[in-house]
Amino acid sequence: MSYNILDLVRPNIKKMQPYSSARDEFKEGSESFIFLDANESPVDNGINRYPDPQQKKLKEVISKRKGIDSNQLLLGNGSDEVLDLIFRAFCEPNIDNVITLPPTYGMYAVLANLNAVENREVLLDSNFEPNVDSILKTIDDRTKIVFLCSPNNPTGNTFSSERIEKILSSFGGLVVIDEAYIDFSEKKSWLSELELYPNLIICQTLSKAYGMAGLRIGSLFASADIISILNKIKPPYNINVLSQEKAFEELLNINKLKNTIISIKEEKERLIKVLLEVNFVKKVYPSDTNYLLVEVDNALKRYDQLLKNGIVVRNRSSQPLCSNCLRISIGTSEENDKLIQIIKQL
Ligand SMILES: Cc1ncc(COP(=O)(O)O)c(C=O)c1O
Known part of the structure; x- marks a missing residue:
């Protein structure tokens, strides 16, 4: 054109x-x-x-x-x-x-x-x-x-x-x-x-x-x-x-950047594996990013439960095609450990 x-x-x-x-x-x-x-x-x-x-x-x-x-x-x-x-x-x-x-x-x-x-x-x-x-x-x-x-x-x-x-x-x-x-x-x-x-x-x-x-x-x-x-x-x-x-x-510190990306990707894979085993998780969408879109049974309820345990995620349910979806950023491995521990308790 x-x-x-x-x-x-x-x-x-x-x-x-x-x-x-x-x-x-x-x-x-x-x-x-x-x-x-x-x-x-x-x-x-x-x-x-x-x-x-x-x-x-x-x-x-x-x-x-x-x-x-x-x-x-x-x-x-x-x-x-x-x-x-x-x-x-x-x-x-x-x-x-x-x-x-x-x-x-x-x-x-x-x-x-x-x-x-x-x-x-x-x-x-x-x-x-x-x-x-x-x-x-x-x-x-x-x-x-x-x-x-x-x-x-x-x-x-x-x-x-x-x-x-x-x-x-x-x-x-x-x-x-x-x-x-x-x-x-x-x-x-x-x-x-x-x-x-x-x-x-x-x-x-x-x-x-x-x-x-x-x-x-x-x-x-x-x-x-x-x-x-x-x-x-x-x-x-x-x-x-x-x-x-x-x-x-x-x-100038390109190696630090590369290592951060690698570790975020590894953490993402670890989190996906855990989430797929959780009974209230319906779907974990494939992600080319540093966050996961996760469909759960009741987004508001799970959002509140996480919040009560000190973890803030993003409830994206109001967005079209995203009903009951939470968006979870990939944290440090310690933060993800904590998230996993809480999710398993819920
Ligand atoms: C798709 C997309 N574009 C742009 C931005 C904003 O980026 P910046 O911090 O450079 O303003 C965001 C932040 O979340 C984003 O998700």
């Missing part, structure tokens, strides 16, 4: 002049400069200067690790921020619409609402796969984005590549694939397909497998054209100095 990405951008965004921050004009790093341009405190305490608005150092490690050009990467204050930026750049309030596929990550609907954009919900099918025919029928000329969460939260499955491919190649708007949990999945990321699909946006995060939820750093990968539009509207200093530094440091 051939089209110009700029046709999808809101007219006001296309026309607007971005805010030009002091640090954009003169980059720090040159020892010979005295910076009197940003009304900062001159007293050096490590955090008295504004952060690099383009997060160059951090982007360099992430883009290298992911094998893409750093001009195809935008970083946000969590992927929640980059998701919001996509709405703001492309969806005209009260005119455009987006498509989401429940049961899925709740923020897409929240952000649609926040941005006054109609959210057209097309339920996943009974195998938790996108219903491509219904999606294509639901699209109209004001549909700007289809959100695909793969691996999907809360169902835990990675969507079929053929179905994603069909949506990507049949839809003239943007397809956002949220890969927050991709590092736990054996399936391939869609990053390698970026060159093939100019309408593809991929979101990932340092909050899950990378273990940095507290830093709030999300990545958005897309064509350089899309990135430059989003760069125009992002808050100038959206990733603080401490987060940039700490993430950089952590990312």
